[in-house]
Amino acid sequence: MNKLSDLGERKAIQLISKILSKGNAAVGIGDDCAAIEFGKDYLLVTTDMISEKTHIPKIMKPWQIGWFTVAVNLSDISAKGGKPLGLVLTIGLPKNTSESFLKELMKGADECAIQFGTSIVGGDTKETHEIVISGTAFGTVKKDEFMGRKGAKSGDIIAVTGKLGKAAAGYYALKHNMGNKEILNDLLEPIPRIKEGMALAKTKIVSSSMDISDGLSSSLYQLKELNDVGFEIDKGKIPLSPVLLKFEGKKDLDIYEYALHFGGDYELLLTLPRDKFDKAQKILVKTGTPLTAIGKVTKEKKISIIDGQAKKILQNKGYEHFRKHTFC
């Protein structure tokens, strides 16, 4: 009998999408958000569950758990160019949890929602044995501004917002008891790219988009499968987090391994026509966020990484639940 631990999260999702009837969603399972026709707009809906085992290091404060839950859901809205409309949260807590834990958690959730122009509109609390929090975010985007995962074309530039390896650096620091607020901040209090996503969507030049929370390599493999294309990534162009760079030279840490595979960076991965890249970059500069071209979309259905003169296949080592690193 197959167990979920053998299956992995990606395959579990494939299994689920085979079972589900085709509904009325214009875009269903397999993108960052579901998109449902709503007049001239799409209603975007996304949901993410945060569990103690997978997401909550002991050092994480309740305020941060609340912030994190909202941020990771808003990140999916941002990847589609959406304007958030609201969030609901379900909170499962053990019965001996303190009232102040719940209060701080809700304050963190509230502050994150408010900071990104939206609010928590409802929720549910239940008694559970472990901490399990589930968030659902919804938003809207004009149909012709929707940035789906499908659409990458051979010849397009592939680009990322912000810096990579931020969360990985925090994870490394935690494991080695070197964490301080600055180092851990990106791991524990990620910033969803709402204004960046909305600004990019308005240009209508993005050919495909997803958030990079599963790690760059895993995200590229997902885009490859959906778009029937390949990618050629230039290792030297990957924008590395300054925090990660501080750990350069540590024997047990290959900074590129961390930046390419770890995940937890709530940045956007985009493809767009080569001649439109400068325009997109200028628009993002206004939001205060860099956009970096890291390679190109290829006809050949391989994902390779160029390191000086060498060209190698980029391995798919993405972060998967039911299988990999946990905090407990």
Place this chain on the structure above:
Amino acid sequence: MNKLSDLGERKAIQLISKILSKGNAAVGIGDDCAAIEFGKDYLLVTTDMISEKTHIPKIMKPWQIGWFTVAVNLSDISAKGGKPLGLVLTIGLPKNTSESFLKELMKGADECAIQFGTSIVGGDTKETHEIVISGTAFGTVKKDEFMGRKGAKSGDIIAVTGKLGKAAAGYYALKHNMGNKEILNDLLEPIPRIKEGMALAKTKIVSSSMDISDGLSSSLYQLKELNDVGFEIDKGKIPLSPVLLKFEGKKDLDIYEYALHFGGDYELLLTLPRDKFDKAQKILVKTGTPLTAIGKVTKEKKISIIDGQAKKILQNKGYEHFRKHTFC
């Protein structure tokens, strides 16, 4: 230090709603759904968490867990008169869970959604120590057809759809190992009143509405608080479930206690003007569901129950998590 076990679910929700910033929801926490302006419509959003400890008796099959999660969320949409647009689910499962468990769970969820005219449009799976499933349903209703919890007026009739005590009868049978499919069905596979809610909303005659999942007494106390009114319930008029009536005479079972307080009946509790009751009843007959007047709304802010010549205060013994009966 206060613990959540001292607080109870209702107070936890009050605490949460004090913390949250006022957002853009037209109707926020405290109703069955949040309602957000969306052109001429409200977007309705509701979320419910199902945990092993509180909701999942050992006898419950994975298919039924899936059905149940979708049904309880759709019930909240039905109480506002909404047409469902879709659902998302987050599923936390232990890693040794079988693949077939997940498949069956998703089949149950899918079939319930499809049966009520909607579909599962997305979700998330995570590894947890116990089974925790969270559903979010969303739908729409025309603004002037929205049936909120506020609006009950002194003199209005108070009415319920269907029969009460169905889930309670199933719970009693389970505890005494007398469960068979017919007896347990309402507990394990509840029917959300989607078509009934939509039909009632179109009449625009309902002054307040909520689903009765927390039990009749608890629901009445919630309406009382929101509407600053009281209720006079006629005990003899409460439509008792035939399954519950089968257990009449059992020494350890007061059928009215079960029907009034247990909860788990996904019926609608409505108030409406006395002279419009017949019209509402006729409309519901067409959907195959009875509507029964069980009393009236009073100016006096008490909830009393009339039993022949006697009139007593109806106690508030509603179902609350963090405090009451569990299945584990």
